[in-house]
Amino acid sequence: MSYVGYVDDAFYRDLAAGFADWQREDRRISDPSLLESCRALLHLEARLLDEGRFEDWLALFADECLFWVPGSPGGDPKREIAVAFDDRRQLEGRIYRLRTGYAWSQVPQSRTSRIVSNVEAFRGESEAVCMVRSSFLITELRGGEARTFAGWNAHRLARDGGGWKILVKQLNLIDCDQNLRNPSLLL
Amino acid sequence: MNISISSRPLHDWDALVQADRAHRILYTDPAVFQEEMTKVFGAVWVYLGHESQIPKKDDFIATKLGLRPVILLRDSAGTLRALYNRCTHRGSTVCRAASGNAKAFQCPYHGWTFLNSGRLAGVPWPDGYACDFKDDKFNLAQLPRVESYRGFIFGTLNLEMPPLTEYLGEAARPLDEWIDRNPGGRIAVCGANRLKYKGNWKLAYDNSCDGYHVVFSHRSLLEMENRHEKDPNKGMSYYKSKPDEAPMYCRCYGRGHHLKDKRPNVEKRAGALWAIEGAHPGKERYEARLRERFGKEADRWLDLASSEPINLTIFPNLLILGNHIQVLEPVSVDETNTVWYGTAIVDGPDIPPGVAEDINALRLRTQEGFPTFGEVDDLTNFEEIQKGLAAQEDEWVYMHRGMDIPGRITTDERGIVTGPATDEVFMRLYIHHWKELMKANPVLSVKRAP
Numbered sequence: 001m002s003y004v005g006y007v008d009d010a011f012y013r014d015l016a017a018g019f020a021d022w023q024r025e026d027r028r029i030s031d032p033s034l035l036e037s038c039r040a041l042l043h044l045e046a047r048l049l050d051e052g053r054f055e056d057w058l059a060l061f062a063d064e065c066l067f068w069v070p071g072s073p074g075g076d077p078k079r080e081i082a083v084a085f086d087d088r089r090q091l092e093g094r095i096y097r098l099r100t101g102y103a104w105s106q107v108p109q110s111r112t113s114r115i116v117s118n119v120e121a122f123r124g125e126s127e128a129v130c131m132v133r134s135s136f137l138i139t140e141l142r143g144g145e146a147r148t149f150a151g152w153n154a155h156r157l158a159r160d161g162g163g164w165k166i167l168v169k170q171l172n173l174i175d176c177d178q179n180l181r182n183p184s185l186l187l
Numbered sequence: 188m189n190i191s192i193s194s195r196p197l198h199d200w201d202a203l204v205q206a207d208r209a210h211r212i213l214y215t216d217p218a219v220f221q222e223e224m225t226k227v228f229g230a231v232w233v234y235l236g237h238e239s240q241i242p243k244k245d246d247f248i249a250t251k252l253g254l255r256p257v258i259l260l261r262d263s264a265g266t267l268r269a270l271y272n273r274c275t276h277r278g279s280t281v282c283r284a285a286s287g288n289a290k291a292f293q294c295p296y297h298g299w300t301f302l303n304s305g306r307l308a309g310v311p312w313p314d315g316y317a318c319d320f321k322d323d324k325f326n327l328a329q330l331p332r333v334e335s336y337r338g339f340i341f342g343t344l345n346l347e348m349p350p351l352t353e354y355l356g357e358a359a360r361p362l363d364e365w366i367d368r369n370p371g372g373r374i375a376v377c378g379a380n381r382l383k384y385k386g387n388w389k390l391a392y393d394n395s396c397d398g399y400h401v402v403f404s405h406r407s408l409l410e411m412e413n414r415h416e417k418d419p420n421k422g423m424s425y426y427k428s429k430p431d432e433a434p435m436y437c438r439c440y441g442r443g444h445h446l447k448d449k450r451p452n453v454e455k456r457a458g459a460l461w462a463i464e465g466a467h468p469g470k471e472r473y474e475a476r477l478r479e480r481f482g483k484e485a486d487r488w489l490d491l492a493s494s495e496p497i498n499l500t501i502f503p504n505l506l507i508l509g510n511h512i513q514v515l516e517p518v519s520v521d522e523t524n525t526v527w528y529g530t531a532i533v534d535g536p537d538i539p540p541g542v543a544e545d546i547n548a549l550r551l552r553t554q555e556g557f558p559t560f561g562e563v564d565d566l567t568n569f570e571e572i573q574k575g576l577a578a579q580e581d582e583w584v585y586m587h588r589g590m591d592i593p594g595r596i597t598t599d600e601r602g603i604v605t606g607p608a609t610d611e612v613f614m615r616l617y618i619h620h621w622k623e624l625m626k627a628n629p630v631l632s633v634k635r636a637p
């Protein structure tokens with residue numbers, strides 16, 4: 001489907017509202033099958049990324065989506081630079097760049113292993129939306145050296161038939177406000 | 188207090204820095220790095236931070252002068268100071284926050300407390316001491332010279348440095364132009380893309396005015412930005428064919444400062460910059476809203492959300508490019524931080540209400556593009572140079588592009604050198620300046636009396 005610009009003040013407002021005070025006990029989802037469906041999506045996502053299947057990864061996202069890596073804990077994207085703030089077009093561009101064969105930061109391509117754990121889910125503002133928190137550890141082998149990125153993800157998911165689509169993936173790196181070495185596969 | 192430096196040269200610098208090439212050990216020898224921290228980063232004006240990061244009295248940020256931990260602050264009287272973040276008791280840092288507002292700093296180790304003028308305010312249980320704590324030697328050390336040029340704060344330990352404006356020289360003109368393109372000349376730092384690489388800091392400096400690498404090192408970015416065929420001239424596309432024949436140029440001002448001016452490549456009309464800006468989040472909606480309000484006049488505002496096509500480099504650590512203030516932080520001989528501070532325009536009576544907010548919503552996003560999709564490839568290439576330079580017997584790094592070609596490079600009566608955008612003349616000039624600094628024996632000092 002062709003891209004129509006959707007990032008505007010309302011988008012930023014919804015984002016702020018959706019990410020304010022969402023990890024609340026009174027919203028915890030304990031239904032095992034619901035929880036399991038969220039966990040399955042996260043596991044699939046991690047595997048697609050580790051296998052370098054970026055187009056398939058992008059297919060997990062809703063049309064009007066966001067991939068967001070704040071540049072400071074809780075950083076407001078209207079006030080400060082983010083490590084990443086990609087709408088769909090920019091995510092497509094990101095993948096396009098990796099596929100050119102000339103993205104030297106990924107030639108040769110790194111190997112990665114993503115571990116996703118500590119999954120908790122919370123009801124969103126409606127039945128159609130839920131928020132999922134998980135911890136991640138990305139180990140990356142590049143240039144003969146293994147290194148790690150650690151932190152936690154917030155996924156904002158929208159119901160899509162029997163499953164979910166990713167509205168927003170917020171990747172919270174523990175060292176988001178430190179100097180990062182080659183974060184080109186920090187996804 | 189003066190710090191004397193050994194007068195015996197570490198190396199035969201003339202043998203290591205020649206007309207057309209530099210020796211690999213400039214990039215690989217820890218002893219050279221150590222010496223640079225004194226003779227370069229201690230002895231010239233070094234960029235420390237921007238006034239918008241410490242707008243109010245008692246505001247501070249943590250920064251570095253070379254490897255020295257420094258607290259850059261506006262003290263309780265409003266004076267800009269750069270204090271060593273180093274307790275005079277036994278050496279602990281007294282400030283562990285990256286930024287904040289504080290009238291005083293209490294050392295967490297034994298509780299000595301210092302005012303933000305640097306003066307020692309008190310020590311716990313003073314009756315255990317026979318000394319006079321009024322002695323200046325117990326005050327925090329601080330840079331004897333701190334000056335701001337239009338918000339850009341520099342410091343040095345060298346009392347013989349000329350005033351900052353003289354140090355900047357003619358390089359202050361493009362800096363003025365870069366500042367003045369923003370309404371009222373007002374900018375504010377708004378976060379940063381922070382990157383690092385395993386390589387010597389000079390590899391980034393060597394790149395600062397390099398128009399030769401663009402279509403190769405940044406090929407993936409150029410292809411990404413121009414992937415929509417109907418519009419193939421985004422970003423730095425003017426490099427794609429014969430960049431030396433394009434109107435852009437490289438200019439060297441002396442003292443290692445230089446400019447790559449790409450502005451002449453872009454049509455001189457409102458909206459021309461916005462027309463070549465890549466497609467970033469928010470582009471359509473914010474542009475539509477501004478056009479609804481201002482029609483054609485929106486172009487001049489949208490240009491402010493676009494990347495300004497200059498690379499201005501102030502030796503040794505400040506790089507102005509696009510809308511970024513990029514700062515090089517040497518960490519060790521083969522580790523460097525590059526911090527890409529974003530800048531926003533600041534509201535004022537000269538801007539219609541709401542425009543600054545809309546422009547900044549775009550400008551934040553346009554600034555995230557280059558570090559993310561461009562710089563990472565350069566940093567990889569810097570790391571690969573550092574690896575390549577491990578080949579000990581292959582000694583030389585060449586920087587002779589543009590040399591000895593009659594008429595290619597010109598020098599005006601002020602000594603300003605101009606050449607085509609892909610020439611390495613800026614490298615030759617700065618590394619020779621560096622060589623003179625490494626040969627010199629500057630007298631460095633700190634001050635204790637606030």
Ligand code: FES
Nearest residue numbers: 274276277294297
């Ligand atoms: S080291 Fe600071 S009070 Fe002892």
Ligand SMILES: [Fe+2]
Nearest residue numbers: 394404405565
């Ligand atoms: Fe570059």
